[in-house]
Amino acid sequence: MKVGIIRFPGSNCDRDVFHALELAGAEPDFIWWSKRDLSDFEAIVIPGGFSYGDYLRAGAIAAITPVIEGIKDCVNEGKPVLGICNGAQILAEVGLVPGVFTENENAKFICEWTELKVENINTPFTSMYKKNEIIKMPIAHAEGRYYTENIKELRDNDQIVLSFESENPNGSIEAITGVCDKEGLVCAVMPHPERASETVLGSDDGLKFFKGIVKY
């Protein structure tokens, strides 16, 4: 399965995602932000990093690049799209997932392992987990506090994918740290599944995110 990894100036988790996708049996390839036509790919991952230096707001400038138009085409064609960390911020800025990831409650960059609950297993990325399974993946962000004005709608539509389990390190509303669109095909998560894709890294709980894409 050909999976495109989007690269912006400032992306820095792109090679990690490449490795994790290979481990999962996918055929990954990098895509530069100026590419408009993504028809060669069956799924897309927007990796983490600091696209455009996080200027204006994290993800705001990446959100208006040509590759985003290509990603919108992918969404319309029913291809799965995963945004990790900065990728999640970008998807929220574009409006492909609801809400926003903004400055952490304690105004600090938080880099630590977290316990997470998989709330929704009806997405390609979470289909290999059990409902409410507790998994371990790291976060590394300064702007990860999830906020939405429509929390009820989010619950009613089953758009909450991941939430912090034991503590809520960044002050997200209802400890939410992963959301999806109504169809479950576009998914934005702040934790890094690629940094938890081999036991040597401390956990391989995140690998199923990528295996799920291949299985889909």
Added chain:
Amino acid sequence: MKYDAEIKISLKKGMLNPEAATIQRALALLDYNIENAATVDLIKFSIDGSDQEQVKKEVDEMCQRLLCNPVIHDYSIKISPKEE
């Protein structure tokens, strides 16, 4: 004609502002006891346009398409004839 544009972007009322809260705590360390600290982003540029109304409309569009995030931000726009 050239105009100066000034856009003030603030967090919506009730939104948590961690930066302002940190500044308030820091000022308290210096024994300045203040309340209701807030921070705003100010974006300035000059722009060509036929009249002030048209320029304001264009800048408003910029705010909605890029400069602000409607989920969390309020903004105000000031347009004035460019000072040479």
